[in-house]
Amino acid sequence: MKRLRARFSGRGLVVALPYLWLLLFFVAPFVIVLKISFSEVDLAIPPYKPLFSWYAEHALAIRLNFNNYAFLFTDKLYADAFLNSVKVALVSTILCLLIGYPMAYGMARARPRTRNVLLLLVVLPFWTSQLLRVYAWIGLLKANGVVNNVLIRLGVIHNPLALLYTPFAMYVGIVYSYLPFVILPLYANIEKMDWQLIEAAEDLGCRPWQAFYKITLPLSRNGILAGSMLVFIPAVCEFVIPTLLGGPNSLMIGRILWDEFFSNRAWPVASAVAILMLLLLVPFMMWYQSIQARETAGPSG
Amino acid sequence: MTSVAAEMAKAAPWNDPHARPYVELVRVSKFFGDFKAVDDVSLKIYRGEIFCLLGASGCGKTTLLRMLGGFESPSSGRIYIDGEDMSGVPPYERPVNMMFQSYALFPHMTVEQNVAFGLKQDRVPKAAIRERVAAMLDLVKLGEYAKRKPSQLSGGQRQRVALARSLVKRPKLLLLDEPLGALDKKLREHTQFELIGLQHQLGVTFLVVTHDQEEAMTLASRIAVMDHGEIAQAGTPTEIYEFPSSRFVADFVGSVNIFEGKLVEDEPEYVRIASEEFGGTIYVSHGISAAPEATVWAAVRPEKILMSTTPPQGADNVARGAVQDIAYLGDLSIYLVKLATGKVVRITRPNTTRHAEAIGWDQEVYLSWDPSSPVVVTR
Ligand SMILES: Nc1ncnc2c1ncn2[C@@H]1O[C@H](COP(=O)(O)OP(=O)(O)OP(=O)(O)O)[C@@H](O)[C@H]1O
Ligand SMILES: [Mg+2]
Numbered sequence: 163m164k165r166l167r168a169r170f171s172g173r174g175l176v177v178a179l180p181y182l183w184l185l186l187f188f189v190a191p192f193v194i195v196l197k198i199s200f201s202e203v204d205l206a207i208p209p210y211k212p213l214f215s216w217y218a219e220h221a222l223a224i225r226l227n228f229n230n231y232a233f234l235f236t237d238k239l240y241a242d243a244f245l246n247s248v249k250v251a252l253v254s255t256i257l258c259l260l261i262g263y264p265m266a267y268g269m270a271r272a273r274p275r276t277r278n279v280l281l282l283l284v285v286l287p288f289w290t291s292q293l294l295r296v297y298a299w300i301g302l303l304k305a306n307g308v309v310n311n312v313l314i315r316l317g318v319i320h321n322p323l324a325l326l327y328t329p330f331a332m333y334v335g336i337v338y339s340y341l342p343f344v345i346l347p348l349y350a351n352i353e354k355m356d357w358q359l360i361e362a363a364e365d366l367g368c369r370p371w372q373a374f375y376k377i378t379l380p381l382s383r384n385g386i387l388a389g390s391m392l393v394f395i396p397a398v399c400e401f402v403i404p405t406l407l408g409g410p411n412s413l414m415i416g417r418i419l420w421d422e423f424f425s426n427r428a429w430p431v432a433s434a435v436a437i438l439m440l441l442l443l444v445p446f447m448m449w450y451q452s453i454q455a456r457e458t459a460g461p462s463g
Numbered sequence: 464m465t466s467v468a469a470e471m472a473k474a475a476p477w478n479d480p481h482a483r484p485y486v487e488l489v490r491v492s493k494f495f496g497d498f499k500a501v502d503d504v505s506l507k508i509y510r511g512e513i514f515c516l517l518g519a520s521g522c523g524k525t526t527l528l529r530m531l532g533g534f535e536s537p538s539s540g541r542i543y544i545d546g547e548d549m550s551g552v553p554p555y556e557r558p559v560n561m562m563f564q565s566y567a568l569f570p571h572m573t574v575e576q577n578v579a580f581g582l583k584q585d586r587v588p589k590a591a592i593r594e595r596v597a598a599m600l601d602l603v604k605l606g607e608y609a610k611r612k613p614s615q616l617s618g619g620q621r622q623r624v625a626l627a628r629s630l631v632k633r634p635k636l637l638l639l640d641e642p643l644g645a646l647d648k649k650l651r652e653h654t655q656f657e658l659i660g661l662q663h664q665l666g667v668t669f670l671v672v673t674h675d676q677e678e679a680m681t682l683a684s685r686i687a688v689m690d691h692g693e694i695a696q697a698g699t700p701t702e703i704y705e706f707p708s709s710r711f712v713a714d715f716v717g718s719v720n721i722f723e724g725k726l727v728e729d730e731p732e733y734v735r736i737a738s739e740e741f742g743g744t745i746y747v748s749h750g751i752s753a754a755p756e757a758t759v760w761a762a763v764r765p766e767k768i769l770m771s772t773t774p775p776q777g778a779d780n781v782a783r784g785a786v787q788d789i790a791y792l793g794d795l796s797i798y799l800v801k802l803a804t805g806k807v808v809r810i811t812r813p814n815t816t817r818h819a820e821a822i823g824w825d826q827e828v829y830l831s832w833d834p835s836s837p838v839v840v841t842r
Contacts, residue, residue, distance in 0.1 A: 356565075356567065358563055358565060358567040359567050359569060359570075361532075361534050361554065361563070361567065362561075362563060362567035362568075362569070362628075363569075363580070364533075364553065364554040364555045365532060365534075365554050365555070365559075365560060365561050365629075366555075366560070366580050366581035366584055366628070366632065367555050367581055367584035367585055367632075368555055368584055369555055372584070376580075377569060380571050381570070381571055
């Protein structure tokens with residue numbers, strides 16, 4: 163009886179831990195940001211007016227300020243930035259899938275020893291900081307960078323191409339950075355698949371590509387979804403890569419947030435942007451969750 | 464014997480040198496690294512046969528089937544189906560369907576969709592697909608499970624889906640890898656007869672892998688017994704059972720008593736074997752081809768041994784022993800009799816009466832058999 167209780171409370175503790183973590187590092191900051199988003203700018207430290215103030219003697223005054231949100235809807239810049247972020251994230255996700263799927267598939271079909279080497283190669287970039295790797299792309303793409311020099315040396319072009327500070331460079335940076343996040347879940351998913359299913363499909367008359375389309379692809383749906391989410395959500399908020407590679411015209415919501423926060427010191431507006439960004443992502447996450455839930459609740463599919 | 468075997472035996476194509484085999488394997492071998500999984504196999508299978516591959520686990524049955532299906536290419540040798548060389552022909556272009564030992568059902572499709580898969584692939588009209596799938600599901604008694612996913616089925620039900628999926632396309636050649644292993648005895652017998660019926664109806668040629676020799680006997684027009692990648696013997700069930708070519712085959716198919724001995728008289732009409740194990744001489748009423756004084760083995764089936772409490776006539780093929788064990792199986796009883804030499808002999812006797820047997824434990828008995836009963840093998 164005693165042991166049972168001890169085990170029970172132990173389990174409770176283990177379950178409570180992640181919740182505690184979420185409370186401390188997600189809910190609390192979120193509440194703070196939410197609070198700031200409803201306050202007014204002030205020339206102070208921190209640069210906003212308190213939300214709650216003691217009015218007269220004992221009356222608590224709450225001044226909710228919706229102007230920050232209203233402001234986001236009046237200035238077209240923000241809507242454009244939102245839309246552009248979604249577009250960039252979507253295109254990046256699709257590119258990552260198109261490049262990552264064949265890579266994951268190849269890895270899963272490779273011989274076990276080759277497979278481990280390939281896996282190591284995919285994870286290897288994580289050993290250096292992402293910032294450094296993005297800087298490396300500047301070195302590759304700039305006017306007298308490696309890519310241009312090689313192309314000129316080969317005689318393909320005569321004048322250096324403007325690669326850096328273009329949407330192209332930004333996509334290169336994002337796809338490059340997030341590719342492992344697509345490859346790893348896809349690999350884990352495809353690797354588990356029973357190859358005899360492909361044989362069975364071919365036996366029943368499928369050509370290899372038909373077998374891929376009818377068997378492999380549907381069975382790797384979970385990997386595709388997981389990989390997409392892992393790229394799409396951070397890519398929407400991405401700001402380092404658009405700033406460093408994308409040039410002045412890459413209007414990303416993450417970048418706007420940064421500018422509002424650090425350049426304009428407009429914390430309330432920045433917070434409002436952050437809250438809206440979160441709201442934007444909630445439907446995607448809910449959709450993903452519902453699919454995952456259906457998958458685990460029903461028979462394994 | 465089954466109707467298929469009986470019917471085919473009438474005009475047995477394998478005895479006809481001019482008959483054209485539907486499937487022909489010519490000296491086929493398969494290596495996995497250094498390991499020889501299939502060793503120099505040559506086989507001819509004729510149209511309309513139910514040909515059984517019988518062998519212990521790991522002897523290369525699945526590998527042989529996979530080569531016919533096109534999933535594995537032979538390391539050497541050639542495979543012909545309907546006279547066509549199959550080397551380099553991919554699975555989807557072979558007139559063959561395979562039922563996989565592990566079933567390989569598509570987990571994201573329902574039972575119905577699994578069975579319909581091959582027909583859809585062939586662009587069979589929708590109505591025909593529905594009809595044929597329903598008929599096939601009825602055949603394997605899975606009609607009410609049509610909408611389930613494979614993960615919601617029992618092992619035996621999955622096996623039946625796999626069977627249905629391979630049968631529904633009515634290919635010219637069907638490769639079945641242990642098609643009935645997971646079914647209970649009743650259902651297995653039922654399905655065996657359904658398979659035979661289907662064979663009649665559609666004229667499909669079957670190549671069935673099994674390690675259940677009873678099943679092989681029931682189904683097969685011919686059986687090939689495999690041992691470590693080689694074909695030990697191929698022949699009709701009767702040939703395999705009554706005229707095994709080696710100790711391995713005799714022992715693998717059914718149970719048998721084997722007596723080692725020396726060839727002492729070797730005449731065209733009979734041979735006499737002096738066997739220490741038997742404790743006397745064994746007289747066999749047919750000639751064999753072996754060197755004089757060679758070590759040979761006389762194999763006698765348990766049901767062909769007569770057991771009596773009084774000494775039988777003649778001196779050959781008679782031994783004395785004591786009953787060591789009796790197993791009552793209902794329809795028949797198995798007796799283990801220990802000879803004076805220490806050798807334990809297995810005897811089966813049908814229980815023709817309902818009363819307790821006259822022969823009991825520890826009783827002294829005489830064993831004997833007809834001189835035509837033993838098979839003499841030289842390896
Ligand atoms: N892909 C492979 N690589 C290496 N060895 C293999 C491979 N496939 C089969 N083998 C080996 O070849 C031998 C024959 O295998 P196979 O699957 O044909 O046996 P089987 O007769 O079907 O046995 P079972 O009755 O258990 O199904 C086995 O020893 C197996 O380990
Ligand atoms: Mg096998």
